Amino acid sequence: MKEVIIMICSTVGALFILSTSVAMLRQPDVYLRISVTAKASTLGVGMILLAAAIYFEAFPVVSRILAIIVFIFLTVTIAGHMLAKAAYITNIPVWKGTKIDELAGKYDPETHVLYSESPDKNPAKLDKKPDGKLE
């Protein structure tokens, strides 16, 4: 019975990892890839580490595995957010099928400060386009 649960957990986790890596290859954009990594891979890693926790079922090992799972759930999202912000600031192009880009023109291209509205409405930045070129 224990082996069956371990097999099911590890299979689900491995299939999630496989779907994430296929999506890494097929998504058209940096931001979609970061989104896919932050969503699916946490579940895949969590399922496989849960299978390891069921296999060992000793208190030191299970607490260590829970620490790894919590650490991954916290850090993958933070790292993905930082990387997406850096990619957006350095003007990596957004996929042409993207409908809404709510961040367009809200980052100051020199100081990397996020404004709540477009810098065109900001009097200090009146002479700059959103992509950093002078008019």
Add this chain to the structure above:
Amino acid sequence: MSFENYFYWVIVPILAVSVILVFVRFLKGPSMADRVIALDMLFLVSICIIAIFSMLFDQSTFLDIAMLFALIAFFSTTVYAYYIEQKNKR
């Protein structure tokens, strides 16, 4: 089918195929952020492989290496993001 055979013939090949697919994205990636996120994904898949092999060899101390890899993945991704952000700053 026994437990070890299932891991050897199903789980480990799935993870190996996913490592190959992510590594293709690591080689192809048009921008540097693509490569960094592919590197992060490679670290995550390697954590899975370490967990699978710790079950196969019945060595729970391998999971310390998995924790170390999670730390390295987070720090390398954040430091590379900071580097990409500050690289073209005038």
